[in-house]
Amino acid sequence: MELKRIALIGNPNTGKSSIFNHLTGLNQHVGNFPGVTVDKKSGTAQLPSGRKIEVLDLPGTYSIFPRSKDERIVIDVLRDAKNANHPDAVVVIADASNLKRNLLLFTQVYDLQLPLILVLTMQDVAEKKKAELNIAALQKQFENVQMLYVNGRTGEGIDALRIEMDSIQPHTSREKFVDSSVENLLADKSAQAVDAQKRFAEIRKLLLIIQHKKGSNSQNTTSEKLDSLLVHPIFGYVIFIGILLFIFQVIFSIASYPMQWIDGTFLQLSQWTKGLMPAGVFTDLVAEGIIPGIGGVVVFVPQIALLFFFLAVLEETGYMSRVVFIMDKLVRPFGLNGKSVVPLMSSVACAIPGIMAARTISSWKDRIITIMVAPLMSCSARIPVFTLLIALVIPNEQVLGFFNLQGLVLFMLYALGLVSALLVAAVMKFLLRSTDKGFLLLEVPSYQLPRWRHIFITIWEKVRIFIFDAGKVIVAISILLWALASYGPTERMNNAVQKVELAQAENHLSQEEYEKQVNAVKLENSYIGIMGKAIEPAIAPLGFDWKIGISLITSFAAREVFVGSMATIYSVNEDFEEDNSLMKRLKEEKHADTGQPVYTLASGMSLMVFYVYAMQCMATLAIVKRETKSWKWPIIQVIYMGILAYLAALLTFNILS
Amino acid sequence: MSITLKSYKPGQSGHVKSITANGLAPKLVEMGIYEGQLLKVLYRAPLGDPIAVDVGGYVLSLRLDEAALVQMENEKL
DSSP: OOOOEEEEEEOTTSSHHHHHHHHHTTOEEEEEOTTSOOEEEEEEEEOTTSOEEEEEEOOOOSSSSOSSHHHHHHHHHHHOTTSTTOOSEEEEEEEGGGHHHHHHHHHHHHHTTOOEEEEEEOHHHHHHTTEEEOHHHHHHHSTTEEEEEOOTTTOTTHHHHHHHHHHOOOOOOOOOSSOOOHHHHHHOHHHHHHHHHHHHHHHHHHHHHHEEEOSOOOOOHHHHHHHHHHTOTTHHHHHHHHHHHHHHHHHHHHTHHHHHHHHHHHHHHHHHHHHHSOSSHHHHIIIIIIHHHHHHHHTTHHHHHHHHHHHHHHHHHTHHHHHHHHHHHHHGGGTOOHHHHHHHHHHTTOHHHHHHHGGGOOOHHHHHHHHHHGGGSOOTTHHHHHHHHHHHHSOOOEETTTEEHHHHHHHHHHHHHHHHHHHHHHHHHHHOOOOOOOOOOEEEOOOOOOOHHHHHHHHHHHHHHIIIIIHHHHHHHHHHHHHHHHOOOHHHHHHHHHHHHHHHHHHOOOHHHHHHHHHHHHHHTSHHHHHHHHHHHHHGGGTOOHHHHHHHHHHTTBTTHHHHHHHHHHHHTSOGGGOOOHHHHHHHOBOTTTOOBSOOHHHHHHHHHHHHHOOOBHHHHHHHHHHHTSSHHHHHHHHHHHHHHHHHHHHHHHHHO | OOOBGGGOOTTOEEEEEEEOOSTTHHHHHHTTOOTTOEEEEEEEOTTSOSEEEEETTEEEEEOHHHHTTEEEOSOOO
């Protein structure tokens, strides 16, 4: 059969993603299903015959009948042969250690009459549970279904799966496992419960034939021991906070080394380009606009990779579902749900995947609240802003013996975001009216060691999205900024430069001093200077000057643009040959009128607090619009977060100065 | 009035008698909670809610509200 597309389907935690990764390697991409907002993960697999086929990784589900928006796509794709993503064949991934529940989904797909392969995973766990499976006997019960074991961890059995995929045949319609109409069931929820019970009754009978239990069904005792600690009333929370603190400390201390190296490399590259190419507008564009712009993207990769590494490890080991378990009751008074905790924690990396992850929350109200507060969680785009400002205004000292003061301030900023998210959620719970009740019903998987290959692919995927999606915006804005900062109304520019020339004639300034002043007035009178000055009166009470104003304006595209903007603003104003890093330049920055440093503890903290609250991310707003299907929510988000940012920064500046 | 899963303490187990008709019923069945299934409460979250239940070899966490929909045979093993 000419097979073009094959779909993978299975319960969550069956190792489906590992098998997808083994089949496709890095040859995979993330897209969208038309009409809905679920991520479509697909890739290309090479079969032994040399053919290539598309492998579609459907979202993990317990049933083909949707209980949440995330699951709706499964039945749409499988049932409708005209659907653009309809597969020619399906691979059902089932956990052999929990066969009864996994076979429910398998029998549902079996009755859809699609060509089928059943892959059994977790054979090792099943053996530990002393459940011996007669796979040949199972195969006898289902017409035309190839069955095999695959170890998602080691990849054992993947080659056999490829061979099966290569030789899969169309078949005449099968006798249904349970005779029911999918159309009728889709319309009637209570009939779904009856159908599922019928299936379970049949599966039970089947398991008596195919499965031999040797001894008692003993639980994984290591998991039990770990759980007695990790969901402990006191230690559970202490450990959770400890893990978060550890992650932030590690990110802050380790990531700074590669970041400094990247920073230096791009600076050298800039200087080298300037020296090599003939002087002119094009050279300036490359050396002062494009190269620093790309550097400004690449420099965050170490932090983002580290963050996603830790999040993936927490997810992989099974700890994340314990977090849902211990946090559910705690966050419910705030209008959130245990499942909100994972989207909110993901928002610590980036609000965009966080907001998209909120789709698994079936209650509309819980979901909206999670989406609305997710951008308050400190995302990785804030890290460069915080990193720069902390290094600038917070001394690098040890406090209480072993805490790094800079790390502690970073932790406090994250905590401020979290607490604010909870408080806003509580207010929204009160304001939003809704009748539907959310549910939890979450599988708690046994602890397992992380699959490093799987984690590596996750990190690669996230970093790639950052570099190519966010990166485009950052580089584009860096170039735009360079242009806006280099050019201005001609007459105004000329007049300003003339004034400096006159001053030089009177005061006999040194050549160096003269050039600095010319550059300063040029920047001040460029288009960007005009914009920044226009908003200066509004932001002066927060301790910000017009240069910060410029960066605030450009940050509305994305927060991380702040640092790039600063670099561009100051590098235009600075002679490249002198090799002045951004940090040194900012430390020297003084208010023009008073001669006081611009970056003090008060103004630095005020700026950081502003960034905790302000909704400065166009991409997040676009996602919120897409997820809520309305401009209403993103607009409310911009306004409420903007007001919070202004008031909180005002308060911070006045307390500290 | 029969007892529900909600009243079970950690360590106690029993068989499911029926599921209260509710929008959540099909979801509970899909997760393996249906008539005749043996359930064992393993542990509770620090604040007493949700609870973790062994459902024929795997662990499911559910809220007390959800456990209240699960009618149990009149036994606590």
